Amino acid sequence: xxxxxxxxxxxxxxxxxxxxxxxxxxxxxxxxxxxxxxxxxxxxxxxxxxxxxxxxxxxxxxxxxxxxxxxxxxxxxxxxxxxxxxxxxxxxxxxxxxxxxxxxxxxxxxxxxxxxxxxxxxxxxxxxxxxxxxxxxxxxxxxxxxxxxxxxxxxxxxxxxxxxxxxxxxxxxxxxxxxxxxxxxxxxxxxxxxxxxxxxxxxxxxxxxxxxxxxxxxxxxxxxxxxx
Amino acid sequence: xxxxxxxxxxxxxxxxxxxxxxxxxxxxxxxxxxxxxxxxxxxxxxxxxxxxxxxxxxxxxxxxxxxxxxxxxxxxxxxxxxxxxxxxxxxxxxxxxxxxxxxxxxxxxxxxxxxxxxxxxxxxxxxxxxxxxxxxxxxxxxxxxxxxxxxxxxxxxxxxxxxxxxxxxxxxxxxxxxxxxxxxxxxxxxxxxxxxxxxxxxxxxxxxxxxxxxxxxxxxxxxxxxxxxxxxxxxxxxxxxxxxxxxxxxxxxxxxxxxxxxxxxxxxx
Numbered sequence: 001x002x003x004x005x006x007x008x009x010x011x012x013x014x015x016x017x018x019x020x021x022x023x024x025x026x027x028x029x030x031x032x033x034x035x036x037x038x039x040x041x042x043x044x045x046x047x048x049x050x051x052x053x054x055x056x057x058x059x060x061x062x063x064x065x066x067x068x069x070x071x072x073x074x075x076x077x078x079x080x081x082x083x084x085x086x087x088x089x090x091x092x093x094x095x096x097x098x099x100x101x102x103x104x105x106x107x108x109x110x111x112x113x114x115x116x117x118x119x120x121x122x123x124x125x126x127x128x129x130x131x132x133x134x135x136x137x138x139x140x141x142x143x144x145x146x147x148x149x150x151x152x153x154x155x156x157x158x159x160x161x162x163x164x165x166x167x168x169x170x171x172x173x174x175x176x177x178x179x180x181x182x183x184x185x186x187x188x189x190x191x192x193x194x195x196x197x198x199x200x201x202x203x204x205x206x207x208x209x210x211x212x213x214x215x216x217x218x219x220x221x222x223x224x225x226x227x228x
Numbered sequence: 229x230x231x232x233x234x235x236x237x238x239x240x241x242x243x244x245x246x247x248x249x250x251x252x253x254x255x256x257x258x259x260x261x262x263x264x265x266x267x268x269x270x271x272x273x274x275x276x277x278x279x280x281x282x283x284x285x286x287x288x289x290x291x292x293x294x295x296x297x298x299x300x301x302x303x304x305x306x307x308x309x310x311x312x313x314x315x316x317x318x319x320x321x322x323x324x325x326x327x328x329x330x331x332x333x334x335x336x337x338x339x340x341x342x343x344x345x346x347x348x349x350x351x352x353x354x355x356x357x358x359x360x361x362x363x364x365x366x367x368x369x370x371x372x373x374x375x376x377x378x379x380x381x382x383x384x385x386x387x388x389x390x391x392x393x394x395x396x397x398x399x400x401x402x403x404x405x406x407x408x409x410x411x412x413x414x415x416x417x418x419x420x421x422x423x424x425x426x427x428x429x430x431x432x433x434x435x436x437x438x439x440x441x442x443x444x445x446x447x448x449x450x451x452x453x454x455x456x457x458x459x460x461x462x463x464x465x466x467x468x469x470x471x472x473x474x475x476x477x478x479x480x481x482x483x484x485x486x487x488x489x490x491x492x493x494x495x496x497x
Contacts, residue, residue: 049389049393051386071389071393072393072394073395074393076393077393078390080390084386086387086391086405087409088409097394097404101391101395101397101400101404102395145394149395
């Protein structure tokens with residue numbers, strides 16, 4: 001089944017214009033969107049979550065226009081490039097937020113939070129505030145917060161850009177295992193071609209608001225795409 | 229690095245010195261004139277009534293401003309409602325309205341047919357203490373809406389969006405993310421609103437007049453005592469008003485510092 005589908009999607013925001021983007025993302029697929037800064041990748045990712053309504057075309061989540069699904073029922077996990085953690089909550093409260101607002105019993109909240117924190121290696125910072133964490137720990141916290149509700153779709157905006165090489169290598173494996181472990185499709189944005197090839201099954205290339213092509217990850221990219 | 233002294237620095241220092249001179253002279257005059265009468269004023273039933281009425285009405289009007297202003301500000305900052313810009317213009321229009329004119333508008337409104345209807349339903353404001361709360365609310369509501377809206381617009385809207393995607397309803401997003409993040413700014417707004425309400429006179433004068441021991445707030449007490457030539461008591465009342473305003477200003481500065489350090493922490497993320 002198609003997890004996410006853009007059909008002739010158009011949107012303008014400030015100087016950014018996304019024109020006629022059509023792409024489909026299958027269940028449990030990892031799809032990378034590659035492109036230089038200012039290509040419109042983040043805007044497209046936010047539109048996939050329904051942050052912006054399309055000016056033309058549609059965005060469908062499991063067959064339903066995303067705008068028709070109430071925000072709290074979309075079941076999408078979103079990790080921003082700067083993580084956008086709740087600064088007034090501890091790591092534990094950040095991760096458990098989705099469970100808390102859904103009134104999951106406290107004991108179950110604690111158990112699930114600790115289990116996921118253990119899986120992502122951030123159990124030791126559960127009582128800390130996001131401001132005190134390293135980039136990698138913040139990234140894992142944001143990932144844990146997005147995964148705790150077992151989303152159907154995970155959207156990642158340049159998730160590795162603030163990390164050093166060793167942290168990146170460790171997290172590549174964790175992200176690659178997400179569809180299997182959590183049953184979700186992953187749509188991630190990057191400007192690093194090696195990152196895209198290592199994680200994704202298919203790579204979409206975006207330039208100046210247009211999707212210029214979709215290739216299998218193993219296929220050779222053109223010189224322009226390489227530059228992206 | 230060598231420090232340079234620009235024309236702007238000079239102008240700024242000159243104006244600061246002028247303002248300081250003016251403030252010091254005014255405060256010294258007020259203190260010299262009011263201090264000898266302060267104890268008498270605090271013992272006087274009339275001044276105590278004025279202090280009590282000022283504190284009660286300003287607290288009530290501040291609460292009312294928050295109850296009505298925060299939802300309006302939130303809607304203006306966050307909701308995609310139709311005619312949002314027009315609503316914003318209308319809601320913040322009274323900011324540019326002189327207080328006397330605002331009071332006159334209220335008086336005309338409550339003296340007209342619909343106003344009389346409200347009076348029949350028990351909402352008596354003209355020449356009544358309830359009118360003081362109404363006048364203070366009228367003067368302060370656009371101020372509250374402007375300050376709260378500005379604070380809400382400065383907050384990262386993505387945090388609420390993420391909270392929504394994690395299953396939070398609009399109320400949960402507001403109460404668990406938005407409200408805690410702008411808590412200190414709201415406290416500062418409340419203190420400033422309260423201080424403005426305590427010192428409000430123009431609109432109150434037009435709507436409820438100045439009746440001794442009935443609608444006599446602290447500013448009204450200054451006015452009444454000056455009118456009857458009791459300058460000492462007027463200055464003592466002014467001194468009390470000044471102490472209240474000064475305390476509010478100090479209190480708000482404390483919270484403003486906390487807000488600034490919190491924002492620095494959040495910006496580091």
